[in-house]
Amino acid sequence: MTPEEIEAELERLHGAGFAWALACCGRRREDAEDVLQTSYLKVLDGRAKFAGRSSFKTFLFGVIRRTASETRRRNAWRGLRLDDWMRRKEPPASETVPEERLTLQAALARLARRQRQVLTLVFAMGMTVEEAAATLSISVGSARVHYDRGKRRLAGLIGAKERA
Numbered sequence: 001m002t003p004e005e006i007e008a009e010l011e012r013l014h015g016a017g018f019a020w021a022l023a024c025c026g027r028r029r030e031d032a033e034d035v036l037q038t039s040y041l042k043v044l045d046g047r048a049k050f051a052g053r054s055s056f057k058t059f060l061f062g063v064i065r066r067t068a069s070e071t072r073r074r075n076a077w078r079g080l081r082l083d084d085w086m087r088r089k090e091p092p093a094s095e096t097v098p099e100e101r102l103t104l105q106a107a108l109a110r111l112a113r114r115q116r117q118v119l120t121l122v123f124a125m126g127m128t129v130e131e132a133a134a135t136l137s138i139s140v141g142s143a144r145v146h147y148d149r150g151k152r153r154l155a156g157l158i159g160a161k162e163r164a
Contacts, residue, residue: 020064111150115149115150129144
């Protein structure tokens, strides 16, 4: 791909890329913005090269996931302290979330990390299980297992909440 084609693809996929960065960064907007910017730089300066073995979207989402993991490892101790502090704070009234969304977010948070990632890629990002596997650098069989187990667990968690 030419640099112009890469830039056009990055622009076209920006919304979906940002949503995936948010998912990879635990819904922390500032972290997601930093991860997305770093990912774009890696793609544009050639540190991450698109080889054409998958779709550009799958390639980009893989770069975002790896960048988020690198950032998380590098800032682990700082992030833990900040997360603890943020959890103790009440959300501002302007950030109210509908009860159904809160229920889904709470249920997703209780899933294993890999199950949550696969389900987010498939349902929120519109990927196939095969594309999600490529994005996460896992086998298709493993992705299918995480997808099936995640769906069952999520249904159980949401069903338990509705019965309560």
